[in-house]
Amino acid sequence: MKKRMSVLTGALVATAVSATAAMAGTLDDVKARGELLCGVSTGLPGFSLPDDKGNWTGLDVDTCRAIAAAVLGDAKKVKFTPLTAKERFTALQSGEIDVLSRNTTWTHTRDTSLGVNFTGVNYYDGQGFMVQKALGVKSALELDGASVCIQAGTTTELNLADYFKLNGMKFSPVVYDTSDQTVSGFASGRCDILTSDQSQLYALRSKLDDPSKAEVLPEVISKEPLGPLVRQGDDAWFNIVKWTLFAQINAEELGVTSANVDTMLKSENPNVQRLLGTSGDAGAKLGLGANWAYEAIKQVGNYGEMFDRNVGPKTPLQISRGLNALWTKGGLQYAPPLR
């Protein structure tokens, strides 16, 4: 039965892919519509969340706004579609959205069998641990025999079991349904540690009565590269989404920010000139205007600004750059050169 279902699903996906591949270019659709259709989550702190006024905010949201700025010249021309984890890929396959930017982990299965392409990584995440500071634990390897609060979700549980088994340690799981329950279980002392993706741990920590009493341990026990993705079969659109993020990362490396981008237009640095379109034809090669990267940086900012605004140390989440620092600063964010 299961096999038959997977064959059916495969056939469905194949139909959807062949149907969408026959469509006109996504770029033309977006331009004709005057609006980018972007799939986000239904509410995830730091990544996509409606604010007090009902405006979408977050790192994933800004990723879409940058694409809209590059393509349409206006970061506001995005229509956000909140999607649950289950319907996100179908929404992309069926053409309901142009870009899926919904803290989606880049994995082999998703990249190869769903008819989608990941365009890059806008956040390097990984599963980690949060402990009460009072425990005095400094490393995850000291956690033998601990009780662990987990939010129901099998990958988290499997990673945890694997990690403890590999290191010859034991744990007793305390499973909860929602993040609210998990954090209140942790706060009331039902468990010693709480495990989840690190970005989530920071969000959960900000929910504690006294966030400074809890600490996120340095160990990361799984790789969760999160990034935007597009449908397979439209390479021109794939390039646009990919290079918008690269342009923002390059801008941070070159010191171009939303504040100084106008003065940077006069820069003598050839790299900056190519980025901002004062020389070269980077925009034209993507089918966009010469000022594509200028607009994205002017209206949304470079990668570092985007990170700091949504999840950085000055936000309630207080996430340090860590893996998401530029490669020149010991992180993994590295963009190919604009040349």
Place this chain on the structure above:
Amino acid sequence: MMGKYVEKEALPPPVSTSGPIAWVRDNLFNSPLSTILSLLTIYLLWNIIPPIFSWAFFDANFAGDNVDACTGTGACWVFIKVRLNFFIYGFYAEAERWRVDLSFLLLAIAVVPQFFDKFPYKMWLGVASVTLLPLIVGTLLIGGVLGLPPVETHQWGGLMLTLVLSYVGIVAALPFGVILALGRRSEMPTVRMVCVAFIELWRGVPLISVLFMASVMLPLFLPDGWDFQKLLRALIGITMFQSAYMAEVIRGGLQAIPKGQVEAAAALGLGYWRSMGLIVLPQALKLVIPGIVNTFIALFKDTTLVLIIGLLDILATVQSSIVDPAWRGVAAEGYVFAAFCFWVFCFGMSKYSQALERKLHTGHKR
């Protein structure tokens, strides 16, 4: 010498047999067991009610506009205050929100008079609320005509979305349900089989899977460019699902009407539609008012399931707000607010149905 008769007022009954003391004695302390239970209940209430009141009112925080204003030990209603617009209008464009307000007002004008017995033009307002009102409100909310800028349905959310979903579900499911119920009792085999199949199919699957199919599978089968909106898909799914339930409730009423009624109608020369419309249905629908309203209330609460297809109804807007790191420890306030909104509408429907039952009571009830 004869004394003059002076009428004396009768003495009042002894305190112990009338008044509040007697009521207490008769009802709360009339036996040792009931005395124990009464004392226990009073003790429990004494322990539960004051903390709830001090949390919700006396120690609660009302002033301010961010989490720092919530210094007291009680509820942080500031959160509800700041987010209220989001909870009510969702992502509806701010400049256009008067259209939602106007829709609420029209709904109130059409519905509230139904609670009063002798309101002028009450019947016409009732008829308008299921015919004209959905059209006017639909035009108003969607826009795009008469100089109203269009507001796409993906921007709808919060309480207005909950009300739209449940109102359309209620208004559409009742007539569909009547037709299906009559069809299921029809003597024409094709009609009967189609109705039975429809009812059993839709009643046999959970609403959550209906919504999921509508949102995830349907777009894959539709040809390109046939992307009709998520809200419309959800509305159709909810209406189909509720019609099946409604049909079975109404069929229960139809079966309770003695065959003699139909025969009498036939003897008077009434055809099928007139005998159903004038004789059978009015009696049948009256009998099943509790069942119908039960289905409506269930439908109203079921609309929260649209969260799984990414539509943010009032509960979903509350849920996505309490995870906001800018607010801390406001989950209880959010859920209490959502529960209160649901309670107001469900209680209103329940009260209306009770009033309707009393009004239509013709002496058959035991």
